[in-house]
Amino acid sequence: MTTPSLNPICPQLxxxxxxxxxxxxxxxxxxxxxxxxxxxxxxxxxxxxxxTPRYSQCPVFISEAIGPLPDALHEPDTRxxxxxxMPLNRILFFVILFLCVLFLAVVIKIVxxxxxxxxxxxxx
Numbered sequence: 001m002t003t004p005s006l007n008p009i010c011p012q013l014x015x016x017x018x019x020x021x022x023x024x025x026x027x028x029x030x031x032x033x034x035x036x037x038x039x040x041x042x043x044x045x046x047x048x049x050x051x052t053p054r055y056s057q058c059p060v061f062i063s064e065a066i067g068p069l070p071d072a073l074h075e076p077d078t079r080x081x082x083x084x085x086m087p088l089n090r091i092l093f094f095v096i097l098f099l100c101v102l103f104l105a106v107v108i109k110i111v112x113x114x115x116x117x118x119x120x121x122x123x124x
Contacts, residue, residue, distance in 0.1 A: 010055035035068055040075040102108050
């Protein structure tokens with residue numbers, strides 16, 4: 001069990017990307033690292049426990065067992081897509097777009113070649 005300190009913010013509270021740095025206000029960006037997997041406590045719980053010296057009275061903080069955040073304390077997942085993954089999505093989009101254009105160019109070349117004989121366009 002983690003022992004409380006003079007810090008007014010729970011030492012187990014951190015941001016989604018940095019477990020050592022918490023936002024000083026209730027936010028979906030805060031996560032509880034006392035539970036596994038880390039999860040965002042509801043705003044009311046953050047306001048009354050996580051962001052005050054009363055964190056030492058938090059049922060998750062004082063629990064001997066480490067497990068998932070209780071459903072009653074778990075903020076619904078409202079995250080935006082991870083911006084680090086966006087470039088990969090864009091790259092994949094442009095690769096697929098390039099392959100489609102390449103395929104279309106090959107089809108046009110094949111179709112146009114079928115209507116020519118010795119460089120002369122033949123009609124129907």
